[in-house]
Amino acid sequence: MAFTGSTLTGRKIMEGSSGSNLKKLQLELGGKSAQIVCADADLENAAVQAAGGIFNNHGQSCNAGSRIFVHESIHDKFLELFVKATQENFKVGDPFDEDTIQGPQINKSQFEKILNYIEIGKQEGAKLVYGGKRLGNRGYYIEPTVFTNCHNNMRIMREEIFGPVVAIGTFKTVEEAIELANDSDYGLAGGVYTTNLDTAIRVSNEIKAGTIWVNCFDVFDQSTPFGGYKQSGFGKELGKYALQEYTQVKVVKIQLNSKI
Template structure:
């Protein structure tokens, strides 16, 4: 039997104990890896110290999870269970998450490093709302009758794929799980989930809640592991009919290739971004500063929609930069443990990510951009980086072209709408774009002309669970959230019934 781990929190903002099982969750039970696996170190990013080791699976564990999921789909889920019943169980799961919101938020903060109030009121609250949203959709999956001739009845059915794989990232661990399992389970699929090996703790806690909610064994299986083992096994598995992935564009390419080389499984990819934030002279300056700051520094810049390229029209450039700088300095002075009062800015999630972001900062300096504020680590413990603003950056610099995934941005002056539209679209990514202006015609025009899957007008990064989320170009394919996500978890069957045609 796998071991359990209890973490005792005695901090200024949270006191209590939280227990998780450190094994793999397959067929409704926690189990050890088949061959002992490769135990995974889970690190506290605020200190760099080990929290706990969890089981790491292999392809054999994925096989076991797929077998359990396939059996559950055929016998206790899928088309064997009416939508209202699936919705009822999802609703129970949302209620249980809400009952344990404090414990889950504490685990998320410990594992990711984000301030506790944000983990609770943004991440875990979003998880609850997303699962409730899809609970409501579970009995509303239907096709159409199609008029043909008087001698035929034709209709469509939207049916689940069966076993689907879900591979989730480390920046919003539990909420990204909900984006996958919500629509997958609502539409009748069973799931094999691989949470990020960096941040598996809340997914493991969720497994117990899945059992308490009453889901049949095998409906949701969780296999911890590395991308090169568990992720690859899910991507290439011949009995997994669909994979949903959130993460880097490089890994997304590998998953798409694995689909092509295995069984042509359906793939949805939510990948990287290099989002522009465009601020016109007529914008509400105070609000523009706040939204631009949230757009890049929220979650320590670890968001695919982060507005890391900030374009400011020349008439307000100096005023904006002055106010924006103050916000960055306040965040820098409010950097620290996620469990301290007043913390607004935490660490990067891992040593690897810390070194990656610092590498980009060094690249910016080397290529001639000027560090306006920040540009260095904070303290000497953990993986903290000061909020960083570059100026005098050129379009061909790495910090302008590549996704940094940290609290680093460039502020660039522009003159005309046509000029900034061209600059904003000059990227291989197309996930999101932000436009701040009080000119309604300009806002609509920019929304039409920007090459991105999501446009935020007079705001940044404020997505909604009932509005589709996804990108253009190399930012991925398919959509998550809203009704649009349901389409990616169902396949359409056309039925032709002859009621009078004779040969």
């Protein structure tokens, strides 16, 4: 049985399997993916890619890069470019309008949940620098929302919002960035922006997540597997590894010579 959805529902499915027929499971669950922007990154590319990483599909993506850690020396410049990329590339409006990129949230309950998280972010002391409101007075439209001055003890940094809300924090060293990225119950995906190949390989190796993108985000290919670590689930979709989820190994041993 393959399931894609929330971690809460994934737990219920596991409970059901354990209490019935021990059905083999493949679970692709929630996420709170981190994007790390290093001091040597191509900032214009990083801003565009990182914005796409969180605001794609209205933020309703399990692998959304909803936490961004930026080296403190480039934070202000990156933020300027990130907000610009958000304004230019994610027009919110009628999904039947050809220019619209972000339509309404999926339903009223999710719409209200997202707005509640925005209020939580404000109460926790995060700085709202862009968006943060309902758009218009009809439908479930929410502006792309950007928080800064975020820390890992904030709920908007730890809990999956599943909407167009991003929390941005800073780091001093690559070691600290890796530690911050791994300080999460989830491990579905992650990203790193750098022009140093050694840094890219190191961060990719040390982030505990199933998929790492370097200088891009949300790039998929049918031949490469996708799946999470920790409470983001287990098993893989796509690629040859996905076939293993639907097969069982059997061993048959035949004694050709019955004489001892």
